[in-house]
Amino acid sequence: MTSGDSVTALVDAVVRNTFQVTGVLTRIGAENDLSLTQLRVLGILRDRRPRVTELAGFLGLDKSTLSGLIDRAERRGLLAREKSPDDGRVVEVFLTPAGRDLAQRLYEEVHRALAPALERLDPEQRTQLAALLEPLVGPG
Amino acid sequence: MTSGDSVTALVDAVVRNTFQVTGVLTRIGAENDLSLTQLRVLGILRDRRPRVTELAGFLGLDKSTLSGLIDRAERRGLLAREKSPDDGRVVEVFLTPAGRDLAQRLYEEVHRALAPALERLDPEQRTQLAALLEPLVGPG
DNA sequence: TGACATAGGTGGGATTACCAACCATTCTGA
DNA sequence: TCAGAATGGTTGGTAATCCCACCTATGTCA
Numbered sequence: 368m369t370s371g372d373s374v375t376a377l378v379d380a381v382v383r384n385t386f387q388v389t390g391v392l393t394r395i396g397a398e399n400d401l402s403l404t405q406l407r408v409l410g411i412l413r414d415r416r417p418r419v420t421e422l423a424g425f426l427g428l429d430k431s432t433l434s435g436l437i438d439r440a441e442r443r444g445l446l447a448r449e450k451s452p453d454d455g456r457v458v459e460v461f462l463t464p465a466g467r468d469l470a471q472r473l474y475e476e477v478h479r480a481l482a483p484a485l486e487r488l489d490p491e492q493r494t495q496l497a498a499l500l501e502p503l504v505g506p507g
Numbered sequence: 508m509t510s511g512d513s514v515t516a517l518v519d520a521v522v523r524n525t526f527q528v529t530g531v532l533t534r535i536g537a538e539n540d541l542s543l544t545q546l547r548v549l550g551i552l553r554d555r556r557p558r559v560t561e562l563a564g565f566l567g568l569d570k571s572t573l574s575g576l577i578d579r580a581e582r583r584g585l586l587a588r589e590k591s592p593d594d595g596r597v598v599e600v601f602l603t604p605a606g607r608d609l610a611q612r613l614y615e616e617v618h619r620a621l622a623p624a625l626e627r628l629d630p631e632q633r634t635q636l637a638a639l640l641e642p643l644v645g646p647g
Numbered sequence: 648t649g650a651c652a653t654a655g656g657t658g659g660g661a662t663t664a665c666c667a668a669c670c671a672t673t674c675t676g677a
Numbered sequence: 678t679c680a681g682a683a684t685g686g687t688t689g690g691t692a693a694t695c696c697c698a699c700c701t702a703t704g705t706c707a
Binding site: 402418419420430431433434454455456457458 | 653654655656657658664
């Protein structure tokens with residue numbers, strides 16, 4: 368393996384970074400009585416109105432898992448279901464105003480939590496890092 | 508906010524990247540009947556022999572959560588407990604040979620899964636990314 | 648119309664996670 | 678020295694998460 372070592376070190380860094388950020392997100396979720404998954408649901412619904420199966424697809428979860436998840440969030444008034452007018456089988460999920468508020472607050476909190484570390488990079492490095500991550504995360 | 512926008516875009520990229528990598532890790536874990544947490548435990552134990560509370564600290568979990576987690580993994584023969592000779596209250600956790608094998612296989616699998624995306628970067632970009640991630644993840 | 652596919656939900660079970668309470672061991676200071 | 682406090686780990690109880698197997702309703706198309 369020619370350039371294998373640089374990739375190995377990078378994989379390690381990426382994985383550690385992942386767990387670290389996950390920890391931050393989990394903490395912020397917990398402070399608002401949200402699991403990491405619920406936090407993510409709110410994030411996804413911020414700019415989408417998916418059907419249940421789509422949402423499950425985004426999350427990589429079984430649709431049956433979403434039933435309970437949506438139930439609980441709906442009971443909390445954070446999101447709502449609506450039957451699709453086009454297809455009687457389909458249920459669309461979307462944020463309520465309260466859910467949108469919370470999502471916005473969470474987003475700001477995440478920003479505040481991660482910004483300090485990112486601000487240790489100078490502006491040039493930031494755009495560089497963003498540019499490097501871009502092809503990794505792909506569209507969406 | 509002067510340089511706020513660059514940070515905002517970066518936060519988004521970092522979070523998306525986090526969920527993406529988490530998805531990969533979760534999938535690899537699931538293929539081996541391991542939860543993400545268990546996967547992480549194996550990773551941590553690869554180069555450590557922590558006591559239960561230490562391990563809980565690494566994971567950001569309550570120590571009582573670890574009891575069951577360790578139980579199940581121990582029953583599967585992946586890791587083992589041993590009382591500390593120095594302090595009768597302390598229990599140390601460590602990988603069995605089988606657990607070490609599995610951890611190694613998982614590590615390679617993670618590497619294989621993440622390498623393609625990282626190899627899309629040329630070598631210079633890789634070292635750059637690693638260098639940029641380094642101060643974010645800190646030591647450990 | 649009838650067979651098949653798709654969307655969502657239910658029910659059951661294992662796991663994950665928290666908290667409070669508990670026992671054993673160790674430490675502390677009067 | 679020894680009683681009380683502190684620490685380390687486990688247990689019990691509860692809620693949430695997640696999967697799988699199945700069910701019903703709706704849609705599709707031959």
